[in-house]
Amino acid sequence: MDTELKRTLQVLIVENNDVDRAVLINMLSKAPYGSFQISATDSLQETFELLKQSLVDVVLLDLNIKDSNGIDTLKRLHGRYPQLAVVVNTGEYQDDLGLRAVTMGAQDYLIKGMYKSYGLVKALYYAIERKKAETELHKAMDELKEMQAQLIRAEKMNVVGGVASGIAHEVKNPLATILYGVEYLNTVLKDGDDKIELTLRSIKDAAYKANSIIKDLLDFASLSDIKRDLCPIERTIEQGLVLTHHQCEKFQIKIVKHFATNLPNVLIDKNRIEQVVVDLILNAIAVMKNGGTLTIRTTRKIFDRSDISVASNLTDSIAVGEDVLIVDFEDTGKGIPDEYLEKIFDPFFTTHRAAGGVGLGLSIARTIMDSHGGMIDLANKEDKQGARARLVFKVNGK
Amino acid sequence: MTEPKRILIVDDEVGFTEMVKLNLEDTGRFLVRIENDSTRAFETALGYRPELILLDIIMPEMEGPDVLCQLRENEQTAQIPIIFLTATVRKSEVNQEDGFISGYPFLAKPCTVEELIQAIDQNI
Numbered sequence: 001m002d003t004e005l006k007r008t009l010q011v012l013i014v015e016n017n018d019v020d021r022a023v024l025i026n027m028l029s030k031a032p033y034g035s036f037q038i039s040a041t042d043s044l045q046e047t048f049e050l051l052k053q054s055l056v057d058v059v060l061l062d063l064n065i066k067d068s069n070g071i072d073t074l075k076r077l078h079g080r081y082p083q084l085a086v087v088v089n090t091g092e093y094q095d096d097l098g099l100r101a102v103t104m105g106a107q108d109y110l111i112k113g114m115y116k117s118y119g120l121v122k123a124l125y126y127a128i129e130r131k132k133a134e135t136e137l138h139k140a141m142d143e144l145k146e147m148q149a150q151l152i153r154a155e156k157m158n159v160v161g162g163v164a165s166g167i168a169h170e171v172k173n174p175l176a177t178i179l180y181g182v183e184y185l186n187t188v189l190k191d192g193d194d195k196i197e198l199t200l201r202s203i204k205d206a207a208y209k210a211n212s213i214i215k216d217l218l219d220f221a222s223l224s225d226i227k228r229d230l231c232p233i234e235r236t237i238e239q240g241l242v243l244t245h246h247q248c249e250k251f252q253i254k255i256v257k258h259f260a261t262n263l264p265n266v267l268i269d270k271n272r273i274e275q276v277v278v279d280l281i282l283n284a285i286a287v288m289k290n291g292g293t294l295t296i297r298t299t300r301k302i303f304d305r306s307d308i309s310v311a312s313n314l315t316d317s318i319a320v321g322e323d324v325l326i327v328d329f330e331d332t333g334k335g336i337p338d339e340y341l342e343k344i345f346d347p348f349f350t351t352h353r354a355a356g357g358v359g360l361g362l363s364i365a366r367t368i369m370d371s372h373g374g375m376i377d378l379a380n381k382e383d384k385q386g387a388r389a390r391l392v393f394k395v396n397g398k
Numbered sequence: 399m400t401e402p403k404r405i406l407i408v409d410d411e412v413g414f415t416e417m418v419k420l421n422l423e424d425t426g427r428f429l430v431r432i433e434n435d436s437t438r439a440f441e442t443a444l445g446y447r448p449e450l451i452l453l454d455i456i457m458p459e460m461e462g463p464d465v466l467c468q469l470r471e472n473e474q475t476a477q478i479p480i481i482f483l484t485a486t487v488r489k490s491e492v493n494q495e496d497g498f499i500s501g502y503p504f505l506a507k508p509c510t511v512e513e514l515i516q517a518i519d520q521n522i
Contacts, residue, residue, distance in 0.1 A: 165486060169456060172485035173411045176508035180417030183511045187424055211508060349463070 011124060012056045013040040014047050015089070016065040020112060024060060024089070027117040034121050044068045044076060051081055058085040058124050058131075061106075071100055078105030085131035087123050107131055147242055168214055178207045228372070230265040233327060233393070237296055239270075240277030247282065252291035259298045266325055266393045268372060273391075276365045276376070280329045280389045283361065287333030287387070295330040300395065308390065309341070309379035318375055323395040330388045335380040344378055402429040403522055406448035408439040408465060409483065410457045414507075418452070421511045428518070436460040440468040443475050450522045452514075455484040466502075479521045481505060483514075 015021040028036045043066040063073045088101040091112040098109035107127035182204045284294045303324040343349050345366045369376040375392040405428050409415050419430040433442045436457040455462035469475040485507040
């Protein structure tokens with residue numbers, strides 16, 4: 001509020017009665033604090049015009065004016081300008097009118113003749129602050145709703161993915177049996193009659209159809225569709241943290257962020273990279289079940305060979321000397337045994353199969369990074385106090 | 399006529415293994431031994447001395463990669479060619495991996511008998 005007091009407030013008085021208007025202007029000019037730029041009108045029509053032309057901080061609104069009466073005046077103004085701070089100022093005293101005005105979007109309600117200069121000024125400043133808080137609250141609520149929707153989407157994808165791979169395994173095996181059975185019968189019944197041939201063909205077609213349905217389901221939950229846009233990487237990391245927040249809390253994982261400033265946007269499919277981020281965070285949590293610290297660091301630098309571990313295969317995707325953006329995830333777990341480092345990206349390799357790991361997470365993560373022309377690297381930290389997962393993106397990735 | 403090639407299929411899906419055996423043996427080029435219990439796969443391989451092993455990945459008790467490790471650790475079985483045969487990965491993914499996973503050839507179920515025979519011929 002201190003900074004608000006230093007600037008001149010733009011106040012619009014909407015008042016039908018000349019005397020009341022003069023009183024208000026007089027009160028504001030003699031106010032004990034604050035400075036005001038005042039404009040005035042006696043109609044709602046002109047109010048809309050004035051609001052279109054100039055910025056107004058707060059409206060002092062009489063409900064009964066030239067072209068509008070009662071609470072409807074407020075409804076119309078608020079309907080058109082929901083972000084505007086409004087203080088209702090009316091001579092009409094009714095018990096519930098004040099409350100109704102506030103529920104319909106006003107920030108305060110004043111009865112003419114019942115306040116002095118100080119009270120009026122206070123009401124105006126408070127109205128502006130209340131409106132600001134309300135707007136912030138709405139914004140936070142919208143963000144919360146969006147996050148919730150994202151969580152639901154992520155959970156759905158998780159369920160679909162789980163169901164899809166479960167179905168794939170359970171259904172494809174019998175399908176394969178059916179198809180091989182049909183193929184065998186086809187060979188031994190070479191000169192069979194038309195009806196048998198038709199029957200076998202129908203069985204085969206049906207089996208292939210069932211297989212294609214499963215394929216569609218898997219595709220839905222898979223990596224096939226990559227759409228890249230220029231995005232700030234921090235936002236994707238934050239999203240990953242939101243999605244894993246619950247697990248971080250559950251296992252008492254402290255998150256430390258060291259984000260470099262002024263990082264350029266990178267060309268990524270933010271959903272896929274979010275998937276990678278979530279996977280790396282979950283892997284970190286899995287090795288810190290008794291609590292720990294996950295440090296996430298972003299850096300922009302010129303890429304050199306020492307930026308990735310010896311165990312990692314240096315591919316051609318990023319050349320030494322390229323401008324890169326690096327994201328590190330450092331845990332405080334026990335580190336990765338050396339014998340695992342070589343095969344950690346292999347499909348179906350997992351150290352927590354008993355806990356339900358299939359061993360595809362890092363393999364998928366690498367596929368995603370590959371499709372971005374980037375790299376993923378896992379190594380033990382130099383101080384041997386945990387492991388470091390590193391994502392490398394080209395700044396001018398194509 | 400050349401001797402039929404000895405193939406071992408390790409897969410817990412009884413019906414599937416029976417059908418693979420029928421189809422492969424029907425060509426007259428292969429002799430197929432079935433092992434539906436992956437924990438016995440290594441011993442069966444040691445006794446049967448197959449010229450190629452078709453190995454499922456997800457199996458109860460013991461999974462394909464673990465069977466592979468056992469086979470690779472024994473010098474009598476270390477050199478036997480392996481083809482992974484599984485329902486957990488799609489054909490498109492096999493193609494992305496150029497038909498190899500962890501350096502081993504790989505077939506996604508369901509594949510045709512022709513594709514299976516082709517893969518065996520390439521790796522035996």
